Amino acid sequence: MIKKIFITGASGFIGRAVVKRLKDNYELTLLLPPGEAAIGFSDMNIVRGDVSRRRSLNGLIKGHDTVIHLAGVVGHQTWKNCLSINSDGSRNVIKQAIKAGVIRFIHMSSVSVYGRLPDIKITEEQPFKKIRDPYGDTKIEAEQVIRKFAEKNRIDLTVLRPTAVYGEGDNKFLPKLIENLRSGKFRMMGGGSQSVDLVNVADVAEAVYLSLLRPESIGQTYNIANAKNPTWNKFLREVCKELDIPYKKKTISYKLAYRLAALMEFFSIFSNKPPRLSRYAVRLVGRQYKYSIEKARKEIGFEPSTDLIEGMKICIKGL
Secondary structure, three states, rough: OOOEEEEEEEHHHHHHHHHHHHHOOOOEEEOOOOOOOOOOOOEEEEEEOOOOHHHHOOOOOOOEEEEEEEEOOOOOOHHHHHHHHHHHHHHHHHHHHHHHOEEEEEEEOHHHHHHHOOOOOOOOOOOOOOOHHHHHHHHHHHHHHHHHHHHHOOEEEEEEEOOOEOOOOOOOOHHHHHHHHOOOOEEEEOOOOOOOEEEEHHHHHHHHHHHHHHHHHHEEEEEOOOOOOHHHHHHHHHHHHHOOOOOOOEOOHHHHHHHHHHHHHHHHHOOOOOOOHHHHHHHHHOOOOOOHHHHHHHOOOOOOOOOOHHHHHHHHHHH
């Protein structure tokens, strides 16, 4: 029986949603980076540490039976940052979990581990594919190292692979989308008939809760995605309607957008600023992806409860 849970990345976008979902059912310890304000966690048990610095984690997980590993980089990042946090950080956390005698481990991965696979239905059986992308490739490495140590030390592991996430607390995707729509800078890639590949953060948190609750999840991996996704054209019309601005569809070819994004990423290395456009964003908007959630539905009872357009409208009102 799960009694005490240690959560990495607790102050992040997904982390806050998971804490909100679990706090009434479990005793939680939240790992926050040194110096970060514990806003919203005044009544919670807080410890300080950096997953990329192994020694800073010494002894923190002792006394817990479960770890939920959510810490990771988001958005476009350098190889150095992705390796340090996603790959090396995951190794540090699982090693500390082993030392602490943890018996249950839930790892937040990503559908990015599948690489570029448009227009086919992607199940959890699809093999990893590296595409020279810092985020996706290091998420693969993180899964591999955690699986290796979990199997060797008989830790009950569940891996969750969400699509791109939006929802309450999002300070990256939605604000940037709104800014680009209002300024007229947004360009549609791929025509707009492809579906929007986003899942609400509350549904991701529910998947974590269900994984803890259902023993069927032990040793399993689950895609976590929305059930019904509108096209980008419909989605953007509704977003613009909510913003009370006209939807002016401006297009750019996928290939050109991808090349421009690659150039922007290259020059961002020297400017030390994030690129205005990343290859990940181009893939997200410009290609059709189909992730099956049938396994999660069948085994842990996962069912996305948030309609994408209605969920986005709620988020816009909250900004």
